[in-house]
Amino acid sequence: MRIKHILTTVTVMTGMAMSAETPVYLDPNAPVEARVEDALSRMTLEEKVGLCHAQSKFTSKGVERLGIPEVRMSDGPHGVRAEINWNDWGYAGWTSDSITAFPALTALAATWNPEMSALYGKCVGEEARYRDKNVLLGPGVNIYRTPLNGRNFEYMGEDPYLAGEMAVPYIQELQKNGVAACVKHFALNDQEKWRGSVNVDVSDRALYEIYLPAFKKAVQEGGSWSIMGAYNKVWDQHCCHNERLLQDILRGEWGFDGAVITDWGGAHDTKEAALNGLDIEMGSYTNGLTSESEFGYDDYFLADPYLDMLKSGEVPMSTVDDKARNILRLIFRTSMNTSKPFGSKCTPEHYAAAKAIGDESIVLLKNTGILPLDGNKYNSILVVGENATRCLTEGGGSSELKVKDYVSPLSALHALYGDKVKYAKGYVSGRSLYEKEDVIPQEELDKLRSEAVAMAKDADVVIYVGGLNKNAWQDCESTDRREYSLPFGQNELIEELIKANPNIVIANITGNAYEMPWIEKVPAVLHLSYLGTMGGASLADVVAGKVNPSGKLPYSIPVKLEDCGANSFGVESYPGVETENGPRQKYMEDILVGYRWHDTKKIPALFPFGHGISYTTFAYGKPVLSAKQMSEGEAITVTVPVTNKGAVGGKEIVQLYIGDEKASVLRPVKELKHFDKISLAPGESKDVAFTITPDDLKFFDDKKHEWVAEPGKFKVYIGSSSADIRAVDSFNYKYSLK
């Protein structure tokens, strides 16, 4: 083989040397498609197959002979992961790969501010470019179906419209750095339990109305240059080589022209991978992610076994040309894009961006007036909780980050309030990663709790900073949470702290909803996710009132787990059941995910989707519709005046939901169709305008396989949350008679 290959190479090189001018594929001014075709025409079969699989943990092959570089990939959605060894999961121990950790994407979603998404994509793209990565493995847009999903912190909430709107700017700005986004995990990877094998049974309506829209927007509006196949199955076929997902929907219906990359170890069959649109197989070893094996990279499904099938004619040569084209296009957009900038990392601008996003992500759930905390009113402020000091960028799985700097809540509160601030850990959680669990002795927990309670008695006010963390079975990849309540004995601790000192602010850091049995007894609750490098500063500034909180929940917080649709049908719905053909689950809540469930089943959430209050108040005036009748091809403008009635400036997220009053199919009471975040000075008013089009009225008709708006009455809900509706109006839609 080698001798023949070398002879071929020499022949081709001789041919190339003959043409003096620059080959088209090397001409930066040539159109990408011309470069693709020229490069393809010069490649051998082996070189084309070589493009289709990993050659190391995080790189796939280029074409050495033609000077086409390898594809260098890196996690993750919140920042550039530390360098990993060439061929094992260990960290390489570099000293030049510390970066800025940006807020978790669920925090970005909680800002409801597409400008923050654009800023995020720009900055994380600059860091990925500086670290010389061609593909950044994110953003994640899987839907928040259950509060037990260990990876919800990496995603953008329960509503497909919000998730899509908040993913697009991130992707667009990231890719301006010549770094490809890799929107993930396509599709229906909405839990971690059995993620590698669970077969999801979902209706086409739920698939098209809930689980696909954010991916579709990421592809069609975001222009994502790559997409990651999910580990799980749907229609009994692995997503990484799923014919309907990748060929019919992604390529056929959406026109995706990027590269499909597996999740690591997500390929399981050569013929399916050859025929169903997979382009690059990544992973550790062919038989999965973590188990060592005798397999090398040439044994991957899309390596020698694929080459053999091509040579034997078992699969057509056109399949490898299609794959090579998609991969070459990715390469010419990234590593061989000579006009890309040079990036930067850990800059003041990036820290300021992380802070601004974090500031806007914090959700004030409840406040009877204790917040903002006026330092002059208190002589002693006790901070309690492990999350006040723990570095929360570590752990959680592939999105973990090695930060250059980390501002903890305790250090930021101390910087603001000085020596008035005292600290008690209150609880510890250990380091349980990847299904290995540290068990904390009860006596240690009791000791920490009694110390904190004793100190609380002597303090003027208590700030509790707990929540979840990135341990296994918390907010962590490859495991789901085992309970809806706070772990590590925190509820008992909080109850005892309340008894010791009712002047308490709860500021829990989590990527998920959780049970709040003490909610009636506390004067204030802040809900924030993992905010990265500047997270502590964001929290402290909100507590002190330097920042007026303006985040809103991107997911519902049910009173109890059974109030969540996915968790109200038993194990078949979540987490699924084991069968002789592997685990299977049925999305039995169907289209009624999140607030759609709470509204339709009339089960009030403890805190509803879209909820978040401010240190000021906003009054909504009467909405005005430009018309009360709309036909196909027409639009209605809705204008609503919003006024800041308080004494401090603030930002309000005005939400517009649409409800179909009489549909031929089951539809949610209302669905989010528009939102706008506005900034108002004290006393200031602004008219917020939205444009409603027939697309906003449609549901997916799975019989006709098309989106349909039925004639009839539609309601317009203007809200400060999905449950805090400030105004309702209606209009009639009818098919155009022309």
Ligand code: GLC
């Ligand atoms: C992991 C994750 C995926 C990540 C990849 C590489 O299993 O599911 O999100 O990008 O492997 O680490």
